Amino acid sequence: MGTANAADIDLAVRAARRALEPWRQLGPEGRARCLYALARQIQKHARLLAVLETLDNGKPIRETRDIDIPLVARHFYHHAGWANLVESEFPETSPYGVVGQVIPWNFPLLMLAWKVAPALAAGNTVVLKPAEYTSLTALCFAELTRYAGLPDGVLNIVTGDGETGRLLIAHNDINKIAFTGSTDVGREIREVSAGSGKGLTLELGGKSPFIVFADADLDGAVEGVVDGIWFNQGQVCCAGSRLLIQESMGATCWHAEHPLPDQGSYFQPTLVTEVSPAHRIASEEVFGPVLVSMTFRTHAEAIEIANNTRYGLAASIWSENINVALDVASKVKAGVVWINSTNEFDAASGFGGYRESGFGREGGREGLAAYRKHRVDIAPDAAAPVMPGEVNAARPSDLLDQTAKLYVGGKQTRPDGGYSRRVASLDGALVGEIGEGN
Numbered sequence: 001m002g003t004a005n006a007a008d009i010d011l012a013v014r015a016a017r018r019a020l021e022p023w024r025q026l027g028p029e030g031r032a033r034c035l036y037a038l039a040r041q042i043q044k045h046a047r048l049l050a051v052l053e054t055l056d057n058g059k060p061i062r063e064t065r066d067i068d069i070p071l072v073a074r075h076f077y078h079h080a081g082w083a084n085l086v087e088s089e090f091p092e093t094s095p096y097g098v099v100g101q102v103i104p105w106n107f108p109l110l111m112l113a114w115k116v117a118p119a120l121a122a123g124n125t126v127v128l129k130p131a132e133y134t135s136l137t138a139l140c141f142a143e144l145t146r147y148a149g150l151p152d153g154v155l156n157i158v159t160g161d162g163e164t165g166r167l168l169i170a171h172n173d174i175n176k177i178a179f180t181g182s183t184d185v186g187r188e189i190r191e192v193s194a195g196s197g198k199g200l201t202l203e204l205g206g207k208s209p210f211i212v213f214a215d216a217d218l219d220g221a222v223e224g225v226v227d228g229i230w231f232n233q234g235q236v237c238c239a240g241s242r243l244l245i246q247e248s249m250g251a252t253c254w255h256a257e258h259p260l261p262d263q264g265s266y267f268q269p270t271l272v273t274e275v276s277p278a279h280r281i282a283s284e285e286v287f288g289p290v291l292v293s294m295t296f297r298t299h300a301e302a303i304e305i306a307n308n309t310r311y312g313l314a315a316s317i318w319s320e321n322i323n324v325a326l327d328v329a330s331k332v333k334a335g336v337v338w339i340n341s342t343n344e345f346d347a348a349s350g351f352g353g354y355r356e357s358g359f360g361r362e363g364g365r366e367g368l369a370a371y372r373k374h375r376v377d378i379a380p381d382a383a384a385p386v387m388p389g390e391v392n393a394a395r396p397s398d399l400l401d402q403t404a405k406l407y408v409g410g411k412q413t414r415p416d417g418g419y420s421r422r423v424a425s426l427d428g429a430l431v432g433e434i435g436e437g438n
Contacts, residue, residue, distance in 0.1 A: 019153030078347035095123035123372035201360030207311030210240030238314035312354035
């Protein structure tokens with residue numbers, strides 16, 4: 001994969017700047033149609049994207065196929081709706097302009113969706129740098145934007161390592177920065193951007209508590225612990241890596257002995273017991289399948305231990321008493337709190353943290369607001385936003401997805417649960433797409 005240098009970054013930012021006006025002229029309805037078409041492209045190429053993600057990242061195909069890709073499509077559908085409402089729902093605001101985004105390697109395409117969908121829905125253009133190890137699905141997505149009618153320059157993908165990311169973030173013509181990654185890098189970005197006037201959203205690390213009270217459904221809690229710490233090999237910023245168990249339960253701990261391959265990056269799933277809150281492993285993010293277990297006696301002590309961290313991204317609380325669960329949830333300092341569940345994500349719910357877990361939200365109304373700024377901060381000669389109903393004559397007539405339907409069960413239906421096949425003319429030009437049957 002090529003490494004973008006300063007000249008490449010400058011070309012990408014210039015392209016995004018030139019695309020702002022055409023993107024504005026599409027109007028809210030036109031931008032909504034583009035986002036809707038992108039969601040359809042993701043569904044139609046779900047198998048390709050899932051396989052690419054697994055080849056690139058190494059996660060099981062079951063997770064990319066059944067979790068990652070459907071949620072990616074959901075984000076674009078959700079924000080397609082917002083694109084048509086943003087002017088009326090966020091009055092006296094305007095897009096930032098050109099947004100620079102840097103995403104990590106643990107959920108490559110999903111992190112792209114979290115960043116790109118709200119930025120485009122809010123009327124911005126984007127320059128995005130995927131992780132150097134997992135760029136394939138971002139490049140494939142860029143190709144799919146051509147078939148969704150996205151104007152040239154609205155989305156630009158630059159590949160490279162951390163130095164490429166630094167060049168993008170430091171570029172003078174970037175109006176907003178959005179970053180997901182480690183707390184150390186987030187701190188560096190905060191220092192570099194301070195005083196520049198750039199908008200900033202940081203989604204960083206975490207050391208999330210997983211609190212199990214004595215009256216919890218233990219079977220469900222056990223499944224939740226497994227999902228909370230070992231989902232995606234534990235490489236999740238909001239992984240429930242601190243298990244807090246009420247002392248009256250007791251606990252059984254075990255460690256599976258299994259040989260690991262000699263080559264590659266592997267780490268045995270690990271449970272560490274007899275840990276005090278002061279231990280380093282209880283306070284620092286491991287970003288792997290490592291779970292530390294502690295005990296508590298009272299509700300107040302559970303809250304105190306849960307908040308004894310410099311992070312504040314997520315928490316999971318397990319109790320059959322909903323009053324106990326809600327009371328503890330309101331007192332745990334975390335951006336996201338799940339009750340009797342974990343790792344529940346939806347495009348309509350904002351996700352983000354406090355303290356060293358970053359600031360700002362991604363998803364939901366809060367996430368969209370992060371890509372708009374108050375008009376008092378805009379230069380007087382800035383272009384006014386296009387109101388709903390304005391139409392750009394240059395918009396492609398086939399911008400709305402026109403995939404041929406299947407005739408299944410006595411009715412016409414789109415192949416949402418399946419895939420599509422391209423039909424080409426003799427000269428190789430795309431004639432159309434048809435649903436792929438069995």
